[in-house]
Amino acid sequence: MSQQPPDRSTHAPRSRPDASMSLLTHAMEHSLDDGYAEAAERHAAEGTRGLPKTLRAKLGLAAGLVLAAAVVTVGAAQAQVEAPVLAKEREELIDRIEAETETADALEEDVDGLREEVGERQREALEKHGGDRSGLTLLLAGATEVTGPGVKLVVDDAEQTDAGGGGPRDSGDFSDTGRVRDRDMQRVVNGLWQSGAEAIAVNGQRLTAVSAIRAAGEAILVDNKPLVPPYTVLAVGDGQRISSTFRSSADGQYLQVLQDNYGVRANISVQEELTLPAAPSLIVRNAEPKGGGSDQQAAETGKGTS
Structure with missing residues (x-):
């Protein structure tokens, strides 16, 4: 009897479909x-x-x-x-x-009211004892609102405040940036005074003989009130004369150098009519009888910004 040869095929028996997923x-x-x-x-x-x-x-x-x-x-x-x-x-x-x-x-309202009352009494005293020059005294003291022709000077930081190189800021007091500094505004304001300005205000803050422009960090303070750029300087007086004189003055040249070397932006224009507010508060530095037994008093006034 013949025997069937053994099956040597390599096909394994069929396993479960899920054998690979036993776990x-x-x-x-x-x-x-x-x-x-x-x-x-x-x-x-x-x-x-x-x-x-x-x-x-x-x-x-x-x-x-x-x-x-x-x-x-x-x-x-x-x-x-x-x-x-x-x-x-x-x-x-x-x-x-x-x-x-x-x-x-309520206390803040009282302080504001007292400040206005003091300012009003000081204005009345200046007007009463100023004699024939009372109008000029009020003007120089910043005790009254001023309206007239003048110039408008707008000074602003550079568009990118990393410009630098040379010029009046080559010192340790300034970093080479296009940011307007308090010293810049001091020179601009003093230059306008010297160019014939009769009254000046910066961003609505009226300047007087005792006004101060200072810095607190990156901010510029005018009489301890912070300002933000752009800085708008209004100067009442002969506009054409102030503009031409300021451009040719040392302070005007200083501002031009800031524009050329640091990108500081500035624009001056002659205005037919400007209105400047009165100073918020006045300080009488010196007042004494004018003569023996006389109740007239003289208040020291002047120009200039420290």
Whole structure:
């Protein structure tokens, strides 16, 4: 009898389609760990599964539940008791803040009123004792509003404030930037005074004989009030004369160098009519009787900006 030759083909027997996922399949088919299943079966066999059977166990469970309920109740009650107290304290704090704010606003109004009253009395004194030159005295002291022709000079920082190189800022006091400095504004204002300006204001701040232009960090202060660029300088006087004289003066040349070397932007134009406000407050530096027994007083006035 002939025998069939052995099958030497390399085809393996067909396996399950999910043979490559045996671990995942095992996890899905045995969702409960074997240890947990064994413990559950043991508790079921011993009759300890579910609620406690003995009276002692039941009392212990009841005591635990009562204690947990007591803790939750006490916490809720304490929170309920403290809530109105906290709300009351918050309302009292808000009331105090509002009251102090109202007090501060009232004091600020009083200060403004007193400042205006002092300024008005000083103006009246200047006008009363100025004699025939009372109008000039008021003008020079910055005690009255001024209207007339003049020039408008707008000075602004460079578009990019990293330009530099040479010029009057080659010193340790300035960094090579196109930012307008307090010293720049001092020279501009003094140049306008010297060019024939009768009254000057910077960004609406009227300058007097005792005005100061200073710096605080990067800000420019005029009489301790910060200004922001662009800086608009209004000068009342003969506009054509002020403009031409200022351009040819040392301070005008200084401003031109700032434009050429640092990109500082400046534009001066002649105006037919300008209006400058009165100075917000005046300081009488020196006042004394003009003659023996006379009640006339003289107040020192002048021009210039420090």
